[in-house]
Amino acid sequence: MNYKIKVYRHFEKEVKKLSKRYKSLKQDLTILAAELMQNPDMGTDLGYGLHKVRMSIASKGKGKRGGARVITLIATLSKEEKEIGLHFIYDKSERENITDKELQAVLKDNGII
Template identity: 45%
Template sequence: MSYEVIAIPKFRKEIKRLSKKYPSFKRDFSTFIEEITENPIQGTQLGNNCYKLRLSIKSKGKGKSAGARIIINVVISKSKVYLLSIYDKSEKENLSNKELNDLLRLIQS
């Protein structure tokens, strides 16, 4: 089963910033999209059908642990994956529950 992947506007801004900062980011992110299109249920479950996934950024040279974190929301009944947030692990440690709830409100409205 293939899922439709939808990025919210805030996510697109974050992608643009990271792709300017890291030369390999576009290629790394493209591979990630191929993976979640086929199997979105992976990573650490955050509740509310949300998952935190790790993305290795090859141009950082440090693997997944120092790469980016991507927060997704999976709606199985509609076969959709919403890309909610992406951040560089070196810039931000975690996403708070309030931030997650605010992001979920954006896709429900």
């Protein structure tokens, strides 16, 4: 199965904001992308193809537990190709969880519900 990673606008905006505070964030995201290509189903399954993935931020120095959370959505494009969409990223120290309303918005935007 071939996977490709797609970055969504909200994700890009949050990365830009967080990268001002955490200089290693872009490199940390590169590492996460490589991990997702190896294991697209990593993280906590939230249903409907959504996953919450723990990501460490090296410049924060707290490991995965105190790092960031990335919300991904796996979508099937064809028999041989799937897309891993990066929809949300948030700093665990700023926010405990993503709301159900936000998750439903992702599903609605992608025609799943």
